[in-house]
Amino acid sequence: MNVYIRLTDEFNRGRIRAMVSSGQAVVLHKLAIMSKDGDWIVREDAEATAHILAVLASHGAAYRFGAPLDERWLRGGWSSHLEHHEGQLRIRTDFVTRPPRLSPEALDAAWKDAERRSPPVLGIRELAEIKKTNREKDYAVIGELARRIPDGFGQLLCSRSARDLIGLADAHPDEWRHACEERPLLRRIPEGLEPLEAALDAERRQLMHANEQRLQSYKDAARDWAAIWPSVQRTAASMPLTQAHDYLVQRAEGVLPFDVS
């Protein structure tokens, strides 16, 4: 069994606490083979994070640089990163509770949807939002994800193909007019293929820059935490994970802000 699917089963023993996201979700949706690392959206409560830490402790995991797996930081959009080895395999496990670009309502709906899937995995529409990163390759994934969205409205909001968009607007005129309010680029459809392609390129760059700025704000907020991390990690390395976690929390308090504005 895929190691990340097995871990997902362990995280969700007794209760759904984690849904597969990002690269592994792309694999589970049978879209592309990608991502050496596992990424989960976790329930934002103490029981969920404690259970996940206990599972990772049983595998001998250790923290990488990042926020402690503690809902006070996760609530502020931070991510937690751990790593362990199984034989020759390096297993990286990444966690958030507030994935970027998903509204609270969309996240709530994503949980309800994921709970119906085995293993729980982020749905295609929400995955397309998550993938609006600063990496070019993710926009190729979004382009193909959009074709799997079952409704014309959702496809209009996510498609990366000018040809597809022109066809969608023709096939779903009411949805197109409504979708223009959420995605201004769609108003360029009547101008034809080339202007629409240029607008798609500009939209992609705008999204990439927005994500770069988002990452930079977290990097800036983590500057003091980064400065003490080598000594924190050295001390934590001699502890079992649950004890190391408590130590990280204690050291991060007052150094790593909960919220990033």
Added chain:
Amino acid sequence: MRDEFLSDEDLDLADMAIEEVMAYWDLWFHQAQATNDEDQWVYSHGVFDEVPAAART
């Protein structure tokens, strides 16, 4: 004419059983371990793209 985003190999996944996709990914994952040293400071997900220089040990 249709815009293409992914390779034929990736597009073929849609016709495979999920067990076949997992087996394919597993093979790829084992091969991808060869680049672990190159991406030791890199993040695939979350709010960091790489480990800050000050935090590298």
